[in-house]
Amino acid sequence: MGILEKISEIEKEIARTQKNKVPPGPAESKTGQVSGPALEPSKSASSKGEGFDVMKSGDARVALIGFPSVGKSTFLSLMTSTASEAASYEFTTLTCIPGVIEYKGANIQLLDLPGIIEGAAQGRGRGRQVIAVARTADVVVMMLDATKGDVQRSLLEKELESVGIRLNKHKPNIYFKPKKGGGISFNSTVTLTQCSEKLVQLILHDGMEARGFLEPSALVELHKQIVTRSLWPVHFTSWPPLNDTCGHHASAQLALNLSYSEIFNAEVLFREDCSPDDFIDVIVGNRVYMPCLYVYNKIDQISMEEVDRLARKPNSVVISCGMKLNLDYLLEMLWEYLALTCIYTKKRGQRPDFTDAIILRKGASVEHVCHRIHRSLASQFKYALVWGTSTKYSPQRVGLAHTVEHEDVIQIVKK
Numbered sequence: 421m422g423i424l425e426k427i428s429e430i431e432k433e434i435a436r437t438q439k440n441k442v443p444p445g446p447a448e449s450k451t452g453q454v455s456g457p458a459l460e461p462s463k464s465a466s467s468k469g470e471g472f473d474v475m476k477s478g479d480a481r482v483a484l485i486g487f488p489s490v491g492k493s494t495f496l497s498l499m500t501s502t503a504s505e506a507a508s509y510e511f512t513t514l515t516c517i518p519g520v521i522e523y524k525g526a527n528i529q530l531l532d533l534p535g536i537i538e539g540a541a542q543g544r545g546r547g548r549q550v551i552a553v554a555r556t557a558d559v560v561v562m563m564l565d566a567t568k569g570d571v572q573r574s575l576l577e578k579e580l581e582s583v584g585i586r587l588n589k590h591k592p593n594i595y596f597k598p599k600k601g602g603g604i605s606f607n608s609t610v611t612l613t614q615c616s617e618k619l620v621q622l623i624l625h626d627g628m629e630a631r632g633f634l635e636p637s638a639l640v641e642l643h644k645q646i647v648t649r650s651l652w653p654v655h656f657t658s659w660p661p662l663n664d665t666c667g668h669h670a671s672a673q674l675a676l677n678l679s680y681s682e683i684f685n686a687e688v689l690f691r692e693d694c695s696p697d698d699f700i701d702v703i704v705g706n707r708v709y710m711p712c713l714y715v716y717n718k719i720d721q722i723s724m725e726e727v728d729r730l731a732r733k734p735n736s737v738v739i740s741c742g743m744k745l746n747l748d749y750l751l752e753m754l755w756e757y758l759a760l761t762c763i764y765t766k767k768r769g770q771r772p773d774f775t776d777a778i779i780l781r782k783g784a785s786v787e788h789v790c791h792r793i794h795r796s797l798a799s800q801f802k803y804a805l806v807w808g809t810s811t812k813y814s815p816q817r818v819g820l821a822h823t824v825e826h827e828d829v830i831q832i833v834k835k
């Protein structure tokens with residue numbers, strides 16, 4: 421097959437599998453002025469912003485995480501006007517290289533990073549710095565080599581998990597409050613299929629409480645979880661050692677000691693059917709819940725069946741940087757995952773200005789809007805009128821603390 425035929429084949433395949441996967445209701449710009457990405461690689465190599473302490477800039481930050489030589493730098497050079505050196509040898513990139521994607525009027529900071537490998541979280545290579553940068557991102561793009569995607573993906577997921585990064589998960593809806601006394605009060609507003617009051621107590625209490633509740637296989641699993649999440653403030657011992665008990669002594673008496681700080685008094689309310697892992701995340705705290713887009717690059721190297729399989733995976737996009745395939749769709753998905761809030765302003769007696777959106781992160785307030793318009797506006801602020809989904813009535817008078825929502829229209833009234 422010639423190269424052009426191959427490209428058209430892949431394009432057809434992508435059209436079949438991916439185009440209809442776009443989540444409903446994308447945040448279309450009302451102006452219709454969709455500023456496309458700069459697809460031409462830039463010649464001007466920028467040496468600015470090297471090292472890992474890159475200033476946050478623009479409306480959102482996306483970090484490129486992946487094994488060496490999956491095409492992260494090639495991607496940055498394609499999507500932004502920054503050139504990042506790409507080469508066929510591993511660890512070409514040694515620092516954090518920032519670029520900017522201009523899309524729908526937003527400036528999205530894209531960070532090219534060194535490749536990471538298994539053991540990154542323990543400090544292998546520059547893994548620790550890379551993961552620290554990933555923690556600061558609004559969305560992680562996990563770039564994978566389509567020819568070896570699945571293995572790389574699960575290894576990297578484990579690395580990120582181990583430092584408390586939770587991908588494509590929301591914060592578990594569990595109310596948890598340690599108390600001075602009164603024991604453990606446990607309640608749930610939904611039917612629980614993975615946790616029970618007993619298990620919650622077991623997780624909160626110290627060692628001996630656990631005896632008899634857990635099967636050896638469950639203990640082995642628990643132990644694995646604790647070991648893989650090395651940052652847990654959890655101490656775990658068992659006797660006999662778990663390796664010996666695995667499968668052999670099904671009825672062995674196990675002494676389990678699991679402790680964070682041995683919580684005996686707390687209020688626990690499950691508002692969601694969470695797993696024991698989710699609950700432990702809540703106790704430990706300090707977790708980062710982050711959207712992640714899995715991007716399989718180099719699909720020019722794999723069979724059509726494989727393209728099809730990868731394209732159908734959840735949270736996944738297939739691309740080829742080499743052949744510039746499906747990059748527009750990737751941008752659309754990225755925009756969805758960033759879930760930015762676009763606000764339109766309106767002057768008194770005039771129609772809203774839909775040509776110039778103010779782009780903010782989710783959860784932004786009227787005060788954030790003011791700061792975007794003018795530095796001193798918040799100090800002169802009297803009230804604002806808001807039309808849109810964030811208010812009960814349209815318009816509604818609101819104060820600086822009011823949280824705006826996507827596509828709200830706002831009119832600010834000064835003192």
Ligand SMILES: Nc1nc2c(ncn2[C@@H]2O[C@H](COP(=O)(O)OP(=O)(O)OP(=O)(O)O)[C@@H](O)[C@H]2O)c(=O)[nH]1
Binds near residue numbers: 514741743
């Ligand atoms: N066949 C093919 N090769 C690609 C594609 N994208 C990138 N490459 C090649 O893959 C190699 C590695 O690309 P880089 O952009 O340096 O990869 P990287 O992930 O930045 O690598 P490190 O910085 O070393 O971690 C280069 O030889 C690229 O030309 C693609 O879509 N198809």
Ligand SMILES: [K+]
Binds near residue numbers: 490
């Ligand atoms: K490389």
Ligand SMILES: [Mg+2]
Binds near residue numbers: 494512513532534535
């Ligand atoms: Mg690179």
